[in-house]
Amino acid sequence: MSIPQPGVFAQGTRSHRHLEFDLRTGKRPDVVLEALAGLRQPSVSAGGANIVVGFGPQLWRDLGGPAAVNVVAEFPDIEGVPSTPHDLWIWTHGTGDDVLFDVALGIRTRLDTVAVVASDVSGFVYHDGRDLTGFIDGTENPAVEDAYEVATIADGQPGPGGSFALAQRWVHDLGGFHALDEREQEEIIGRTKADSTELADDVKPDTAHIARVVIEDSDGDEIEIYRRSVPYGTASEHGLFFVAFSADPERFTKMLGRMFGASDDGVHDRLTEFSRPVSGAYYFVPSLEQLGETLGES
Numbered sequence: 001m002s003i004p005q006p007g008v009f010a011q012g013t014r015s016h017r018h019l020e021f022d023l024r025t026g027k028r029p030d031v032v033l034e035a036l037a038g039l040r041q042p043s044v045s046a047g048g049a050n051i052v053v054g055f056g057p058q059l060w061r062d063l064g065g066p067a068a069v070n071v072v073a074e075f076p077d078i079e080g081v082p083s084t085p086h087d088l089w090i091w092t093h094g095t096g097d098d099v100l101f102d103v104a105l106g107i108r109t110r111l112d113t114v115a116v117v118a119s120d121v122s123g124f125v126y127h128d129g130r131d132l133t134g135f136i137d138g139t140e141n142p143a144v145e146d147a148y149e150v151a152t153i154a155d156g157q158p159g160p161g162g163s164f165a166l167a168q169r170w171v172h173d174l175g176g177f178h179a180l181d182e183r184e185q186e187e188i189i190g191r192t193k194a195d196s197t198e199l200a201d202d203v204k205p206d207t208a209h210i211a212r213v214v215i216e217d218s219d220g221d222e223i224e225i226y227r228r229s230v231p232y233g234t235a236s237e238h239g240l241f242f243v244a245f246s247a248d249p250e251r252f253t254k255m256l257g258r259m260f261g262a263s264d265d266g267v268h269d270r271l272t273e274f275s276r277p278v279s280g281a282y283y284f285v286p287s288l289e290q291l292g293e294t295l296g297e298s
């Protein structure tokens with residue numbers, strides 16, 4: 001059985017950091033590997049921090065040769081959804097900002113000669129796992145025992161134990177959202193604010209967030225993703241750093257399409273009136289073995 005990078009699933013970490021990198025002009029892809037190799041033994045935590053390494057489609061294709069084409073996904077072209085592809089995404093999460101600062105600085109220093117930081121976002125768990133809107137985020141996330149199957153590619157498929165990830169920074173208009181009365185806020189999400197109870201079908205609008213992202217496949221089963229988003233920001237700019245993993249990137253594309261009015265019914269998610277994505281990329285997160293092989297570790 002292929003083993004995923006453990007940080008994809010590790011729980012209980014309140015400090016998060018997302019770094020995205022672009023190769024410096026003229027650098028060959030393999031020099032990134034030399035820089036990454038030895039960064040850590042990916043199977044153990046580094047001083048209290050989990051590290052998850054994801055590769056952008058272009059870099060993964062360049063590194064993986066013909067076999068990699070089956071495990072790359074290009075970000076979709078959907079109006080209102082910016083596509084900001086980068087070469088590498090490194091997600092660290094741990095028990096405190098001090099440890100994560102050291103880890104992030106170490107990663108940047110190691111990659112400095114070959115890649116530039118394209119984005120660097122510090123996130124945090126807000127109260128009892130709420131989004132900054134005040135709504136609990138994660139209620140319907142797959143339970144731990146189901147998350148593995150939802151998030152990772154099955155053995156026998158290309159890229160076993162790997163995952164596709166969506167990393168997307170959203171900026172909230174909290175003033176606008178909080179100016180609404182609580183009932184209207186609940187209709188935007190589709191759940192109650194206090195305890196995340198789903199609104200009944202006859203009161204939940206078609207434009208509610210959960211009405212847009214709950215999608216059934218041709219067998220009538222709900223398509224699932226495994227979300228690991230956290231809030232981030234300053235008093236001036238803040239929102240959600242949305243992160244999700246899936247065995248199939250098409251699930252993200254379908255959900256984004258239905259949120260932004262690109263599906264057959266043309267309905268959009270009212271949440272997008274109060275929050276907008278300002279970045280968005282798909283990454284391939286190889287299994288531990290494949291990461292080790294790619295980095296040339298035994």
Ligand code: HEM
Nearest residue numbers: 131135136137138139140141170210213240252255256275
């Ligand atoms: C500003 C950005 C977003 C915010 C604040 C947000 C917030 C929420 C909240 C509060 C819930 C209900 C509680 C829960 O089940 O977790 C939820 C559910 C969900 N969201 Fe989002 N979300 C955002 C973006 C997205 C995006 C971009 C996707 C997919 C690409 C997505 C997919 C889902 C899914 C699949 C569920 C579970 C639906 C269910 O099974 O009931 N969300 N989200």
